[in-house]
Amino acid sequence: MSDTNPQARRVFEQNERCPIRNVVAQIGDKWSILILFALVDGPDRFNALKSRIQGISQRMLTQTLRDLERDGYVKRTVYPQVPVKVEYELTELGRGLAKPAWQLVSWADDHFDEIASARASYDEANQAE
Amino acid sequence: MSDTNPQARRVFEQNERCPIRNVVAQIGDKWSILILFALVDGPDRFNALKSRIQGISQRMLTQTLRDLERDGYVKRTVYPQVPVKVEYELTELGRGLAKPAWQLVSWADDHFDEIASARASYDEANQAE
DNA sequence: AGATCTTAGTATACATAAGTAACTAATTGG
DNA sequence: CCAATTAGTTACTTATGTATACTAAGATCT
Numbered sequence: 001m002s003d004t005n006p007q008a009r010r011v012f013e014q015n016e017r018c019p020i021r022n023v024v025a026q027i028g029d030k031w032s033i034l035i036l037f038a039l040v041d042g043p044d045r046f047n048a049l050k051s052r053i054q055g056i057s058q059r060m061l062t063q064t065l066r067d068l069e070r071d072g073y074v075k076r077t078v079y080p081q082v083p084v085k086v087e088y089e090l091t092e093l094g095r096g097l098a099k100p101a102w103q104l105v106s107w108a109d110d111h112f113d114e115i116a117s118a119r120a121s122y123d124e125a126n127q128a129e
Numbered sequence: 130m131s132d133t134n135p136q137a138r139r140v141f142e143q144n145e146r147c148p149i150r151n152v153v154a155q156i157g158d159k160w161s162i163l164i165l166f167a168l169v170d171g172p173d174r175f176n177a178l179k180s181r182i183q184g185i186s187q188r189m190l191t192q193t194l195r196d197l198e199r200d201g202y203v204k205r206t207v208y209p210q211v212p213v214k215v216e217y218e219l220t221e222l223g224r225g226l227a228k229p230a231w232q233l234v235s236w237a238d239d240h241f242d243e244i245a246s247a248r249a250s251y252d253e254a255n256q257a258e
Numbered sequence: 259a260g261a262t263c264t265t266a267g268t269a270t271a272c273a274t275a276a277g278t279a280a281c282t283a284a285t286t287g288g
Numbered sequence: 289c290c291a292a293t294t295a296g297t298t299a300c301t302t303a304t305g306t307a308t309a310c311t312a313a314g315a316t317c318t
Contacts, residue, residue, distance in 0.1 A: 017245075030150070061296095083284075104233055
């Protein structure tokens with residue numbers, strides 16, 4: 001990320017293909033990464049995902065799956081049975097994304113206590129909320 | 130992320146210390162990662178950050194810096210001059226976070242074209258917006 | 259002395275995105 | 289006909305972000 005690294009500037013500055021604004025902001029929401037990891041073990045159905053990802057509403061599951069499908073991370077397959085069966089699975093791109101995402105989550109898990117205690121002391125110092 | 134990996138389950142399931150909900154969701158907003166990378170080269174002042182991070186408003190810069198400070202990624206130092214000088218810099222924790230975050234952004238940059246074309250063909254298939 | 263400049267913010271009003279709870283369509287089984 | 293199941297919508301509420309104007313605390317110019 002120094003000035004000798006031109007890629008850093010390209011990634012950092014505002015432009016049409018800024019990967020932070022286009023990709024990270026997209027998957028940085030409340031549910032995308034959770035759904036991504038829920039699908040790493042293999043394809044799964046709508047309601048199965050819904051019960052595995054605790055706390056997600058039907059609407060957010062639908063919407064986030066659509067966004068992931070739109071960006072090419074997830075493939076949606078409809079089986080015209082009755083009741084209809086819809087299966088979601090990661091694409092090659094989705095499995096690729098899961099790797100660096102896992103590094104980040106893993107780091108977050110390792111440093112959870114540090115972050116939590118930083119938060120606690122910040123809140124104590126500024127109790128005037 | 131298979132069933133043989135108990136850490137995966139711990140990270141994935143809903144609980145008080147789910148790192149996805151507590152850390153990734155926090156820094157996954159529109160500006161956190163941009164500010165983080167803007168500070169990787171060294172400390173910087175409020176207005177300097179504001180002009181380097183194109184498109185950010187004063188309010189969002191203030192607010193996001195406070196959130197990053199709260200979680201322990203950023204240190205804020207006030208120099209009581211006139212006009213007052215305020216410097217922001219990454220902590221050791223912030224520099225640690227920058228590494229996996231950079232991996233992710235780097236992956237996003239490498240696969241930008243793939244994602245963009247997935248988006249384009251999805252939008253073409255569902256033009257009814 | 260009074261007006262004006264600087265930095266680092268707040269305050270306010272408003273727009274857009276994200277989230278919740280309740281409802282719907284299509285069909286099978288009893 | 290009634291209930292159950294799957295995969296969603298619709299209408300509404302709350303959170304997040306934007307645009308613009310304003311403030312504090314001196315320093316410097318007139």
